[in-house]
Amino acid sequence: MGAEPYWYYTDYQTDLNLALDTLRKREFQAGRYNPAIPLLDFPITESSPSPGAQHSSIEAALEASDADGTRSILDILRVSDTPCPLSRDEFETALLGGENQEIIGEIFNTAFPLPSAELLALFGTEQPTHEMIESVILGDTNTDAVNAFWHSIDRGTARYIIVYTENQPSEIFFIGYSFD
Incomplete structure (x- = not known):
């Protein structure tokens, strides 16, 4: 099986790590993670399956998911305030024993922001709306x-985009790939 894509919207908070933690807790409590639900259907909606947490903690769910990961936002442990330091090709080279091996641990399980140039390439603005994300x-x-955007996301990592409504931050969009 290959890496599985996932994406979520959550309410904007200035503390992005707190926003991530809130989202992770919500999805854990809903039971929307592997192995509770082996393959999730995205987007997550109010009618998405919600069997409830099947493990005693997020950490227990991560351990039970083994090498596949939870195939959900539970795999993301932190938010970086700087873009991912490696391209996907550099990341894969490092995984195979090439250059940059020392920073692989800093990349896994992390959500990175999109650089301004990527936001402009995708949306024509640095302040995309919910509708722009849905459309693009x-x-x-x-x-x-x-396609270039999806190719830039490494397995076991995510990207986040601050979503705007009337020029004010309103949501955070997290999007990533599972480990396997």
């Missing part, structure tokens, strides 16, 4: 840019 990343309005 989850739709098909800019296929080349979206």
